[in-house]
Amino acid sequence: MGHFSKKSGVTQDIPTASLPDIIFMLLIFFMVTTVLRENDVLVRAQVPAAEALTKIDQKRLVSYIWIGPEKLPGNQLGPTAVQIDDVLIDDLGSIRSIMYRKLQEQQKLIVSLKVDQTSEMGIVQEVEQELRQAGTLRINYSTSRYVQ
Amino acid sequence: MALKFKKRKRTGGEIPTASMADIAFLLLIFFLVTTTINVDTGIGMVLPPPLDEQEPPPVNARNMLKILVNEVGQILMEDKPSSVALIRAEVKKHVTNNGVDPNYSESPTQSVISIKTSSQTPYESYIDVLDETWMGYFEIWDAEARRLGYPDYVTYAASLGEDDVNEVRETYPAAISIAEPDPQN
Numbered sequence: 001m002g003h004f005s006k007k008s009g010v011t012q013d014i015p016t017a018s019l020p021d022i023i024f025m026l027l028i029f030f031m032v033t034t035v036l037r038e039n040d041v042l043v044r045a046q047v048p049a050a051e052a053l054t055k056i057d058q059k060r061l062v063s064y065i066w067i068g069p070e071k072l073p074g075n076q077l078g079p080t081a082v083q084i085d086d087v088l089i090d091d092l093g094s095i096r097s098i099m100y101r102k103l104q105e106q107q108k109l110i111v112s113l114k115v116d117q118t119s120e121m122g123i124v125q126e127v128e129q130e131l132r133q134a135g136t137l138r139i140n141y142s143t144s145r146y147v148q
Numbered sequence: 149m150a151l152k153f154k155k156r157k158r159t160g161g162e163i164p165t166a167s168m169a170d171i172a173f174l175l176l177i178f179f180l181v182t183t184t185i186n187v188d189t190g191i192g193m194v195l196p197p198p199l200d201e202q203e204p205p206p207v208n209a210r211n212m213l214k215i216l217v218n219e220v221g222q223i224l225m226e227d228k229p230s231s232v233a234l235i236r237a238e239v240k241k242h243v244t245n246n247g248v249d250p251n252y253s254e255s256p257t258q259s260v261i262s263i264k265t266s267s268q269t270p271y272e273s274y275i276d277v278l279d280e281t282w283m284g285y286f287e288i289w290d291a292e293a294r295r296l297g298y299p300d301y302v303t304y305a306a307s308l309g310e311d312d313v314n315e316v317r318e319t320y321p322a323a324i325s326i327a328e329p330d331p332q333n
Contacts, residue, residue: 020168052282053189122267140190
């Protein structure tokens with residue numbers, strides 16, 4: 001029986017020179033598309049800790065309201081202010097119409113209240129009254145996990 | 149001076165690029181792992197609809213567990229000075245009373261926990277009270293789920309389908325009422 005003739009010694013390597021470039025492209029793609037949409041928070045909102053937590057799974061339903069002392073230049077803290085989206089609210093009475101408009105866009109709106117732990121209940125109650133008038137009744141007091 | 153510069157012998161000074169892909173992969177994995185999209189957690193509540201002329205139905209005094217939080221975070225529970233640590237047990241006792249003790253609720257479906265704060269109450273104290281109240285309910289639900297043969301309430305809730313009735317919550321509905329603030333003068 002004849003021997004199998006040895007294949008010719010042509011190397012069949014896949015060129016790997018461009019592999020790093022491909023991977024870098026992937027890396028850059030992920031770095032660019034991972035948009036961490038952080039609102040620019042103008043107030044200090046250090047939320048209190050709690051144990052009885054629920055998770056908000058659907059982030060698109062959530063609208064945030066920040067309540068806390070306003071951040072001033074030079075690490076100073078001003079009086080308590082309310083922020084919705086990117087602006088501070090001067091007139092609390094305008095929350096009603098803002099939230100009502102949001103509710104029209106998203107019927108299942110959940111309002112997440114990010115309230116600084118040193119805030120007083122007075123302003124929280126005022127905001128809640130506005131939310132009731134707007135009809136945005138589902139709220140969520142944002143809290144961090146209680147660590148023992 | 150006949151100093152001759154010795155010509156250096158040129159060697160192939162190439163950077164090995166075979167490991168470049170691995171380095172890039174490591175970077176990629178690092179970014180994929182560390183990019184935690186933080187999930188929002190908090191205490192969910194449903195506000196009552198705005199008051200109209202209609203007064204809310206009166207609640208029998210024995211069915212209401214009144215918790216008052218004052219300006220400095222001190223707690224008055226059923227008109228007696230109390231503390232945050234006592235709320236959970238009291239909520240459980242109140243809700244699961246089933247008419248046994250005349251000072252507590254008649255039935256779980258009728259019982260209401262009322263939390264009232266003043267406008268100077270620190271938010272943190274309010275959340276502490278609310279948290280303990282919810283924890284009281286969570287523990288009741290856990291006990292009820294165990295009675296139904298599940299390890300805890302979370303497992304029970306996860307086992308329910310879209311249209312299934314959550315019997316635990318049906319039996320022990322959470323009724324936490326945030327009292328109307330006093331009218332401002």
